[in-house]
Amino acid sequence: MRIPLDYYRILGIFPQATDEQVHQAHRDRCVQLPRREYSQQAIQSRRQLLEQAYRVLSNPTQKANYEAQFWQAQAGCQEEGETVSPGSGTEAPGESSALTPSEIEIEPEQVPGSLLIFHELGEYELVIKYGETYLATLPTASLSLDIDDTATNRRTDTILSIALAYLEISREQWHQQAYEQAALAGSQGLDLLENYSLFPSIQTEIRSELNKLRPYRILELLAAPLKNQAPRQTGIDLLKFMLGERNGIDGKGNDHSGLGIDDFLRFIQQIRTYLTASEQKDLFMEEAQRPSSVAAYLGVYALIAQGFAHKQPSLILEAKTVLEGLEPRQDVSIEQSIVALLLGQAQAAAQALQRCQDQQALTFIREQSQGSPDLLPGMCRYGEHWLKTEVFAHFRDLKEKTVSLKEYFADQAVQTYLDQLLSPVAPPPSPPPVSMSIRKDPLPPKTRKNLGNGRHQHEPQIPVTLEQGNNALDPRRWPLHSSSPVDIRDVRRRKQKQYNQKPDPKPLPETVPQQSPQPQLNPTPPAPQTTPVQKSITRRRTRRNHARMNQVRPKLGFMVVGILGTVGLIAMGITWMNKANSPLSALEKGQYSVALHKPLIAIPAADAQMVTATGMLTLEGAQQVIETWLSSKSQALGKNHEIESLSKILANPLLSRWQRQAQQLERSQNYWTYQHNVKVNSFNPSQSNPNQAVVDANVQELAQYYQRGRVSRSYDDNLRVRYDLVRQGDRWLIQGIDVIN
Numbered sequence: 001m002r003i004p005l006d007y008y009r010i011l012g013i014f015p016q017a018t019d020e021q022v023h024q025a026h027r028d029r030c031v032q033l034p035r036r037e038y039s040q041q042a043i044q045s046r047r048q049l050l051e052q053a054y055r056v057l058s059n060p061t062q063k064a065n066y067e068a069q070f071w072q073a074q075a076g077c078q079e080e081g082e083t084v085s086p087g088s089g090t091e092a093p094g095e096s097s098a099l100t101p102s103e104i105e106i107e108p109e110q111v112p113g114s115l116l117i118f119h120e121l122g123e124y125e126l127v128i129k130y131g132e133t134y135l136a137t138l139p140t141a142s143l144s145l146d147i148d149d150t151a152t153n154r155r156t157d158t159i160l161s162i163a164l165a166y167l168e169i170s171r172e173q174w175h176q177q178a179y180e181q182a183a184l185a186g187s188q189g190l191d192l193l194e195n196y197s198l199f200p201s202i203q204t205e206i207r208s209e210l211n212k213l214r215p216y217r218i219l220e221l222l223a224a225p226l227k228n229q230a231p232r233q234t235g236i237d238l239l240k241f242m243l244g245e246r247n248g249i250d251g252k253g254n255d256h257s258g259l260g261i262d263d264f265l266r267f268i269q270q271i272r273t274y275l276t277a278s279e280q281k282d283l284f285m286e287e288a289q290r291p292s293s294v295a296a297y298l299g300v301y302a303l304i305a306q307g308f309a310h311k312q313p314s315l316i317l318e319a320k321t322v323l324e325g326l327e328p329r330q331d332v333s334i335e336q337s338i339v340a341l342l343l344g345q346a347q348a349a350a351q352a353l354q355r356c357q358d359q360q361a362l363t364f365i366r367e368q369s370q371g372s373p374d375l376l377p378g379m380c381r382y383g384e385h386w387l388k389t390e391v392f393a394h395f396r397d398l399k400e401k402t403v404s405l406k407e408y409f410a411d412q413a414v415q416t417y418l419d420q421l422l423s424p425v426a427p428p429p430s431p432p433p434v435s436m437s438i439r440k441d442p443l444p445p446k447t448r449k450n451l452g453n454g455r456h457q458h459e460p461q462i463p464v465t466l467e468q469g470n471n472a473l474d475p476r477r478w479p480l481h482s483s484s485p486v487d488i489r490d491v492r493r494r495k496q497k498q499y500n501q502k503p504d505p506k507p508l509p510e511t512v513p514q515q516s517p518q519p520q521l522n523p524t525p526p527a528p529q530t531t532p533v534q535k536s537i538t539r540r541r542t543r544r545n546h547a548r549m550n551q552v553r554p555k556l557g558f559m560v561v562g563i564l565g566t567v568g569l570i571a572m573g574i575t576w577m578n579k580a581n582s583p584l585s586a587l588e589k590g591q592y593s594v595a596l597h598k599p600l601i602a603i604p605a606a607d608a609q610m611v612t613a614t615g616m617l618t619l620e621g622a623q624q625v626i627e628t629w630l631s632s633k634s635q636a637l638g639k640n641h642e643i644e645s646l647s648k649i650l651a652n653p654l655l656s657r658w659q660r661q662a663q664q665l666e667r668s669q670n671y672w673t674y675q676h677n678v679k680v681n682s683f684n685p686s687q688s689n690p691n692q693a694v695v696d697a698n699v700q701e702l703a704q705y706y707q708r709g710r711v712s713r714s715y716d717d718n719l720r721v722r723y724d725l726v727r728q729g730d731r732w733l734i735q736g737i738d739v740i741n
Contacts, residue, residue, distance in 0.1 A: 007053035045113025127165035211256035222274035
């Protein structure tokens with residue numbers, strides 16, 4: 001099989017490398033080992049390719065001939081206007097054509113080793129291309145990690161390389177903010193491993209990253225244009241799936257996204273701006289059935305938005321139903337007042353304001369109502385402002401829409417619905433002698449038509465008490481605090497009959513006409529006559545009872561006051577605790593800073609370390625570097641001999657020295673166990689080179705050496721160590737370690 005590799009790339013060097021650099025590169029590549037899941041056959045085939053490249057480049061004569069052919073091929077490609085690219089080869093494996101220095105011929109059993117080299121070079125597409133082609137040529141026998149068979153090992157090694165290539169492509173796409181492409185690549189790798197039932201630990205690793213990727217995917221899909229219904233619906237379905245795993249917006253289930261309850265609430269608040277009013281209404285009202293207080297409150301805003309924007313007062317009436325269920329748990333008086341106003345119930349709106357604790361809103365309403373016999377002008381102006389800033393601003397299809405109460409009440413369909421809603425219901429039959437006057441419509445149709453321009457001469461003066469407390473309410477508040485959710489189904493059942501009747505403002509005095517005397521059907525029997533003695537006894541008993549009551553009344557008064565005070569304190573405590581423990585209290589802290597250009601969750605690389613915005617290492621980052629080294633040391637010299645972990649934290653020549661020591665330990669089948677405690681004393685960046693630094697630390701190391709499975713020796717040292725750090729790319733590595741004392 002022919003693959004697009006040259007000897008320089010196999011060793012990871014440039015064509016201009018010196019002989020010493022060739023030798024050093026060969027040593028470094030030989031001591032570096034792939035993941036421990038690979039078989040020894042794959043590792044050996046990789047080693048064969050390294051030796052093949054080294055033999056040619058370390059021999060002066062062969063190197064000169066190879067270089068001449070290499071540069072001649074490069075020049076020929078440039079004359080033809082082409083460039084030699086590792087991924088540009090399009091010929092099928094085994095296709096006969098002239099072999100170029102940018103290609104090598106390998107045996108089929110060397111394919112797993114070549115895939116390892118491609119993976120180390122970051123050529124993940126080539127891993128998939130040549131790996132899938134090679135996989136198709138292998139027998140399709142059942143695979144098992146417990147069978148040490150040559151054909152089985154080749155197949156499992158190839159599947160492993162392809163799956164890991166998909167995983168790396170997924171991570172690259174994630175960092176490039178192509179979240180759907182990242183999910184697609186990760187899913188392909190996971191499906192491959194699941195189909196063959198191989199490497200469950202890697203399956204778990206991929207699945208974990210896909211779960212953490214879901215919030216990003218939802219944002220990307222919902223940000224698609226409104227005309228692209230398919231991706232937007234996919235985003236909504238993903239969101240519903242997460243809600244199901246979490247048992248609701250404020251549920252305690254685990255969706256494995258890494259978001260806690262507060263963070264997920266802020267995430268929900270953020271994605272609202274990507275959803276339309278209809279989408280939010282369907283989503284949150286469905287979630288409210290769990291039941292969920294948070295979903296019910298968000299559903300109220302969606303109902304109000306859609307009802308006002310599309311002039312459907314029936315939706316606003318539904319919002320009123322939900323608010324009545326939320327009222328006992330939190331101050332929703334502003335919402336109730338505006339909902340009543342939109343339903344033409346001015347007096348009910350004023351009564352709701354009497355319960356309002358938002359002094360800023362009340363002050364605004366009073367200032368806008370100066371010169372008016374009531375607060376209706378201010379309520380109308382505040383209602384328009386509230387709908388624009390607090391409601392429409394959170395819906396994608398309503399952000400730019402204007403708000404006008406005049407247009408809303410002038411709509412013929414709205415007038416007809418409100419007339420039917422406010423029309424009196426025929427009273428049930430009553431006894432003929434008694435008559436009762438029927439109350440007038442609290443907001444006549446003519447008045448509703450004039451709400452937009454402030455004409456309200458027909459409305460009686462509305463007394464609103466402004467001295468209701470001094471709690472300033474944040475205009476962007478989420479005013480629901482409850483430790484127990486609200487089941488809006490119960491509220492709707494309780495209120496179903498009520499909304500079929502006329503609203504009940506404060507009734508006018510009843511008028512009862514004088515009645516003519518009527519004969520009594522069951523006259524009261526006359527009281528029995530009493531004697532003078534009996535009257536005297538009765539008078540004495542009455543005086544004694546009065547005296548006793550005069551003595552008891554003060555005691556009862558104190559007891560009543562005490563009981564009421566205790567109950568009041570308990571109620572205040574319970575209310576405070578409910579507010580403090582409410583899931584929506586997290587939403588009052590503002591939106592979660594999420595955007596497609598700014599990740600919701602930090603996505604550090606596997607070996608990321610703590611640096612400043614300029615790339616300089618911080619003191620905390622220096623502590624992390626030392627802890628990473630001690631952890632990698634424990635893994636490399638430990639029972640599992642995870643030698644590859646050393647390359648994540650050490651730089652040459654220190655890396656090669658520790659790798660040789662770890663390999664010798666692995667060959668002897670012995671190992672160390674460590675326990676470490678580290679404290680960084682000082683961190684000194686180099687004044688001349690910003691890519692170098694020195695760390696002084698105290699390290700306590702408790703070690704035990706196991707030989708043939710038994711502890712052979714041990715020690716417990718307290719050391720002061722100097723670490724020389726160097727930055728390579730975006731990583732800080734240790735290139736020198738000196739024990740001071």
